[in-house]
Amino acid sequence: MPRLCALCSTQRPILKRPKTGQQICKDCFFYVFETEVHNTILEAKLFQPGDRVAIGASGGKDSTVLAHVMKTLNDRYDYGLELFLLSIDEGITGYRDDSLETVKQNQKEYNLPLKILSYNEFYGWTMDSIVEEVGRRNNCTFCGVFRRQALDRGAAMLGVDHIVTGHNADDVAETVLMNIMRGDIARLGRCTAICTQGEDTIKRSKPFKYTYEKEIVMYAYFKRLTYFSTECIYSPDAYRGHARSFLKMLEAARPSAIIDIIYSGEACEVGEEATKELKERKTCKRCGYIASNDLCKACTLLEGLERGMGNAGITDRGRKQLEASGPTPDGLRTIPFFQMNASTPTDATSSVTTSGQGSGARISPVVDVSAG
Amino acid sequence: MSTSCGNPTVEKDALMPRRRKFDRTKTCIKCKDNQGNVTIRHAVYCKECFFPMLNQKFKRSLEPTINPIPDGPRKKNLYPPGNLLIAFSGGLGSTVLLDLVHKGYVASRKPREDADAAVRKKDPKNEMVWKEVHVCYVEVCGAFPAMRDRTEDVRRVVESYDGFKFVPLRVEDSFDTKWWESVGGKPDKGELRVDITNEDLILLPSSNATSPLSALHTYLSSLPAPTAIPTTLQTLTRLLLLHTARATSSSHFLFGTCLTSLSVSLVSLVAQGGGFNIKEEVQEDWGGEGGRQAVRIVRPLKDIVMKECAMYAWWRGLEVVGQEVWPDARQGIGGITKDFIVGLEKDYPSTVSTITRTCAKLAPKETPAGICTLCNRPAQGHVQDWKTRISIRSLSPSLASPQQPSLAPYLCYMCHTTLTSKSSKKPSSGSSSAGGEEGNEVPLPLWVGARVRRMEREEMRDKVKEFLLDKEEEEEGYAEPI
Structure with a gap:
């Protein structure tokens, strides 16, 4: 039988x-x-009817499948969400320009409004030029910090309440392991949270938190979804690579290991004593974004780049060198001032057809606009 | 100039300089006089200064845990409320532990007087801190037919020290009613069994007991993945030791887990879903329910790296019996984690201490819903609900009817996963040859049955408590030693 x-x-x-x-x-x-x-x-009660939700879209498998599933579930269960695609162009020739073509194709297939923001317009630097300046060693730090801010700023310009990203179970488990192994208590405390929201930041969540990477690929395969599968051409985070290979070995031995690690991460929290050691959250004096010090990480990194000291935001020694080299010169390029929901348009299409709406923006973000 | 690759244009200076293993000088950083003999995490020590340094680390870890309530920074007399049990595996860590305990707390000390320890005012250095010291070894060769029994080797090592009482056990004792009764357990009318093929782990009526060895084989061969075997043997060994600690009236129970092993076991615990018990993995008080004296589990080598243990054993000329490598141990979560962490430590020094320091800052998010019947550690509730929500395994609701007693609600996440998480590979343990004839019915370790029956009684009592007049009477007959 x-x-x-x-x-x-x-x-x-x-x-x-x-x-x-x-x-x-x-x-x-x-x-x-x-x-x-x-x-x-x-x-997790992630959404309320009427929420405006931006899907962080890179053109890769996770965000492509996320866009498809979010649209499917929104229609099937009548969530009442207004969905957008939000993409960041890091300026990596031969990688991001190609993957953005995939996003544009997805936009047509799913009939969702798309907004693309570029590092070049926001920060005056592309990843290509950053790598030229600082080399490949720490470029992922720049990319990660700049992307986080760019997504929040893009969401604020779209007037959305919520950003959903394609982080999957493998990513979450890998982050739990990595933070334990390198002692990053602050990140360990929040990496398993499905939804993060500060007082002055946009809600971010990971609907694929319990979804295996292999199943995402499988879903895309059987649904015949188009995605861009090339890895970033710049060197990946070496330490994360170690954590990933360890996770893969655990998964091969016991497939439930990924979920087991997430369960472990959810079961514990940073103790009271250790919480006191964590830095208080502040607002960046220069750009208004959330920060741990007077300047946010992105402003520190950008100032280092502008003054030819790429390590300023990476190492303590680099930061001291920057401080020792005198005060910030006048006329230095800075990041536009951040304001939550700077524009709250009533019409979704109008929000994506307007460029440079960030209030007080000294560098006007240029937007590739194409409504579905 | 010739080079190994034969290319004459390669300059010698082009080679990366070898990184120095010590930071400043080859002179001992303690006495600043002798030439150093060993480098421990970039610090150089001579042989004479190494021993006091290690002994100090050991005592600094152990002594604050000896008195029931810590005294704070001011050192007072040590007055443990019971005896001491040392877990001995024959491995490097426990061999060093045995020697350190003997040197520090047994050798050249008078037997302890019978006066109430809590009111003693004498200098504790003159007499033994614990009245009796037991050393317990659990032989696991019963789980693997081809494995050599090392009990006699271990006995020889333990008996080479005076003042230690040797307690040999076998892992199959977990299913042996004689052992259970010897540690104070109540004899039962047969083994409690479980259907391990069903994720609800339906409990089955007790049947006639089989031999302990055959019960162990059935239990191990029924596990759904090879990774579950090392985890299960560790749990059985730990519980055998804990019950022995209670039976020997021990208030303290020492493991020879060094810093390296501790960081491996912490990451391994996280990888198996045991994040809720991170604190217990470092130190725990077990079995303090119902006003009983808890057994405090301490790992006094937790600040000492494996290299220090190895140097100590070498210079002291200690005999390390060694542990048999379990079949499939390398495929287990613990084996994979060990290989990975030891490898990572080479590229990223201080990884092991970072892991333990990070884990020390973590605390469980919720208050425990109960104690796991299998591993006896604090557990969260609603494990099955969580699993069902995030991975759908059936299109219809659970087949287990509410009337069918099930083991799953009494287990922590990690134990439930060990008993149910499947692998694409079948367990290849040698033990599998002996098991399986019982079908899906798997006998459970004896402490599980005792606790499940007690919890069932408690649930029944909760339902009828308004109508009970005499609380004492209905408790009769369901005692268990924990």
Whole structure:
């Protein structure tokens, strides 16, 4: 007798689920994949009807599948969300320019408004020029810090309440391990949270927090979704690479290891004593974004770049060198002032067709606009 | 100029200079006089200064935990409320621990007087801190047919010290009613069994007991993944030792876990879903329920790296019996973690101390919902609900009816996962050959049955408590030693 799907017991199984090891049919796979994301959204009460939600879209597998699933669930369960695609152009020739083409294609397929913001317009630097200045060693720090701010600023310009990103279970588990191994208590405390929101920042959440990377690829494969699969051409974070290879070994030995690590991360928190050691959250005196010091990380990094001291925001020695070299010269390029929901347009299309709406922006962000 | 690659244009200076293993000088940083003999994390020590330094680290870890309530910075007399049990595996850490305890707290000390320890005012250096010191070894060769029994080797090492009482155990004792009764357990009408193929872990009626060894084989061969075998053996060993600690009236129970092993076990715990028990992995008080004396589990080598242990054992000429390598141990989560952390430490020095310091800053997010019946550690509730929500395994609700007693609600996440998380590989343990004839019915370690029955009684009592007149009477007959 032929084997039947472990879930519906009627169809022939065509895949083995990486998360559970069950042999199931295609329809059941789509059902469990989407329902688990729906359960995650409901359990965490991520959205309210009428929310304007930006999907951080890079053109990669995670964000492509996220856009598809968010649209599907929004229609199926009537979440009442107004969805947007928000992309950041880091300025990496041969990588991001190609992947943005994929995002534009997705925008047409899903009929969602798209907004693209570039590092060049915001910071006056592309990743290509940053790598030319600082080399490949610490370029991921610049990219990560600049992207986070750019997403928040883009969301504020769109007037959205919420950004959803395609971080998956593998990413979360890997971050838990990495933060334990390098003693990053501040990040360890928040890395398993499904939703993060400060008083003055836009809500960010990870609906794929419990979704395995392999299943995301599987979903894209069976749904025939188009995504850009090339890795970034600049060197990846070496330490994260170690954590990732360890996680892959654990997953090979026991597929539930990814979820088990997330469960561990959720079960503990930073103790009271250690919380006192953490820095108080401030507002950047220069650009108004959240900061741990007088200047936010992005402003420190940018000032270092502008003054030819790329290490200023990376190492303590670099920061001291910057301080020793005298006060910030006048006329230095700075990041536009950040204001939550600088514009709150009533019409989604109008928000993406207007460029340079950030209040007090000294560098006017140029926006590639194309409404669906 | 010739070079190894034969290219004459390569300059010698082009080679990366070898990194120095010590920071400043080759002279001992303690006495600043002798030439150094060993480098410990960039600090150089001579042989004479190494021993007091290690001994000081050991005492600094152990002594603040000896009195029931810590005295703070001011050192007072040590007055443990019970005896001492040392877990001995024959490995490097426990061999060093045994020697340090003997040198520091047993050798050249008078037997302790019978006066109440809490009111003693005498200098503790003159007499033994603990009245009795037991050394317990758990032999696991029963789990693997081809493995050599090392009990006699271990006995020889333990008996080479005076003042230690040797307690040999076998891992199959977990299923042996004689052992259970010897540690104060109540005899039962048969083994409690569980259907391990069902994620609800349905409890089955007790049946006639099989031999302990055959029960162990059935239990191990029923586990769903090879990674579950090392984890299970560790849990069984830990619980055998804990019950022995209680039976020997021990208030303190020492493990020879060094800093390197501790960081491996912490990451391994996180990787298996045991993040809620990070604190217990470093130090825990066990079995203090119902006003009983808790056993405090301490790891006094937790600030000493493996290299220091190795140097200590070498210079003291200690015999390290060594541990048998378990089949599949390298494939286990612990084995993978050990390989990874030891490798990472080479490229990123101080990784092991960073891991332990980071974990020391973590605390459980919720108050425990109960104690896991299998590992006896604090557990969170609603494990199955969480698992069902994030990974759908059935299109219909759970098949287990509310009437069917189930083990799953009494387990912590990690134990539930160990018993249910499947792997694409089948367990290849040698033990599998002996098991399986019982079908899906798997016997449970004896402490599980005792606790499950007690919890079932408590639930029943909760339902009828308004109608009970005499509390004492209905508790009768369901005692267990924890």
